[in-house]
Amino acid sequence: MSELPKTFDPADIEQRWYAHWEANGLFHPDRPGAEPWTIVNPPPNVTGSLHIGHALDNTLQDILTRHARLQGKDALWVVGTDHAGIATQMVVERQMALKQQKRTDFSREDFVAKVWEWKAESGGEITRQLRRLGCSMDWENERFTMDEGFSKAVIKVFVDLYNQGLLYRDKRLVNWDPGLGTAISDLEVETIEVKGGFWHFRYPLADGVTLDDGRHHIVVATTRPETMLADMAVAVNAADPRYQSVIGKFIDQPITGRRIRIIPDDHADPELGSGAVKITPGHDFNDFEVGKRAGFKPADMLNMLDAKANVVQTADGLVPAEFIGLHRFKKDGMPGARELVVERMKALGCLVPHIDKDGEPHDAEPRTIQTPFGDRSGVVIEPWLTDQWYVDAAALAKAPIEAVRSGAIEIVPKSWEKTFFNWMENIQPWCVSRQLWWGHRIPAWFGPEIIDDRAHLDLAVADLAHPDLPRNAVGTKVFVAESEDEAIQEARDYYGS
The missing domain is CATH 3.90.740.10 (Valyl/Leucyl/Isoleucyl-tRNA synthetase, editing domain)
Incomplete structure (x- = not known):
């Protein structure tokens, strides 16, 4: 039997035990028949290192997850990181500026490849920090919000909302950041x-x-x-x-x-x-x-x-x-x-x-x-009239409003109900589009809209590769689909070719 060390060495002991737990799959849910228990870690942005707020938040989640395991539940703590579109693109562009480079010096594909390289470095630092905190996360199921599965899910939800009339393209004023060249949120x-x-x-x-x-x-x-x-x-x-x-x-x-x-x-x-x-x-x-x-x-x-x-x-x-x-x-x-x-x-x-x-x-x-x-660029925001994509937030707000009014959901303390209803009843359309190279791309293709048999020379066409577009068209027709092949088929059906 080895002697206990005279002083406690947390760096050595915590690292050794964490490696033991992870090697033996103790963080992976593997209790068939047990009550499932799941918590999702709010994914930190891949824009740098964790801060003290992350330490507190993840410690609280770790306590809840370990307690659930002790209760015999099949506990899963999902871990992941957020691609953080604007923030990440801005960080990478700043690094490029140090080398006298600009995003527009590269093709979109080459720039995105550079962001992926940076993500691998930054994301790795975040996971190392989470392990160092002792977070009992299921690393076998680590996710990233730009993973192929996530991207497919985002596109599917976008198309579904569009087909349900809950997502649409509209010309409205937005907070336009001339420094970043994109619309931003309030x-x-x-x-x-x-x-x-x-x-x-x-x-x-x-x-x-x-x-x-x-x-x-x-x-x-x-x-x-x-x-x-x-x-x-x-x-x-x-x-x-x-x-x-x-x-x-x-x-x-x-x-x-x-x-x-x-x-x-x-x-x-x-x-x-x-x-x-x-x-x-x-x-x-x-x-x-x-x-x-x-x-x-x-x-x-x-x-x-x-x-x-x-x-x-x-x-x-x-x-x-x-x-x-x-x-x-x-x-x-x-x-x-x-x-x-x-x-x-x-x-x-x-x-x-x-x-x-x-x-x-x-x-x-x-x-x-x-x-x-x-808040990122430090540039004066310009209210700018432009075409963007919006979610009909007012329609989506009806269900939670009714849930609170009926008592199905209780707000504690009750005094906050007034604030809740004020938010929900005055909610505005949610602008979900950004003019960025890094992030999820909106699954929309554009072609000219057919209106009667009038010819129009100034056709608003962009990105729709096939089929050849007819001349008796005016305005813009949008094809929203889960893939370019599906969009092309919709276009063929629309144009009759």
Whole structure:
């Protein structure tokens, strides 16, 4: 019999016993006939090492799992890691930048291969840490959210939800990160107070119309002058006596010359500023809703920026050429669209200067602005009108709402029921698409939509290899399927070839 060591060496003993447990399959469920017990480890992102929160969370799960085994249950603790699309792609791109490389220097396939290489290294570190913590996980069934089986499951669920009408493609405003070049979720947006300005501009009334006080213009205020290039309306409150006589009349936007309507909407607060608000549905979440209430279809809303937040021509072709290609803000010492808009409005006599307490005029009133930033990129988020894929969250929320109302599910403490119902009853469509190279690819193929027998030259076709597409088509037809072969067959059936 060997003597006990005088001091406890946890590193040696824990490692030796863990190797013994794993070698003898003690973490693998193998009790036929016993009551099954399963817990899934929330998969950590493969973006680095575990932190103290992981240590606490996994310790609690380990206690529960070991207790279940002691009770004679067939306990399975499922272990895995999450591919973490945006976070992982960003980490790899940062590493490439150190070598003076960019993602776009490579093909999609080559870049994804580099991410897999990085995942093998990072994921291995995470599993080593979990073993070092003593987690009694079933390593024989380790999973990764980009494994072939997982990918097939994701695609199947996507197709099933699409066929059930619970998942659809729509044109809506999203939180667009120009730095990452993708839509991001609300949770990935960080609002920060920054020093900004509040500009006031005169918008001239069209056709000789005047306000009751004789003025030939309406004053609007904005913290984002550059969006003026995509204005589609000016909103006033229907109860505001100053503007009741001009509701339904028009304004000629000074820079673009675009004729825009004066519309009634409660979004305009008579007590705030002039009581009139410029409406840019393609670049503001509130304006998007105002625009829809005014009858603007999302497909007709104007977009004045590209994916990198540079000015592009609007669908009506009214943005002056000098603005095309400018960044929305000042960049690399060069003035941006914001600065040029202010300069042009000032030259036209349409800027209302702010007079400070000393009687000095300034282009803008200094303000602290709540500004959205991407929490990873640190870039100002742009509300951007684009086609994305959405899950009908409101339809899916009906079942849990009924379950809580009926008592089938009890929320403890009960005081949180009000919060639950507020969340569920005001839930918005869930944007599930991202513009990334790393991650699950949406199983959709595109071709032209056949509408009557009208010919259309500008066919919106992308990625559908076969069959040859007919000429009597207009618009976009989407084929959602579990494989390209299935999509091609759907296309053949649709086009009759």
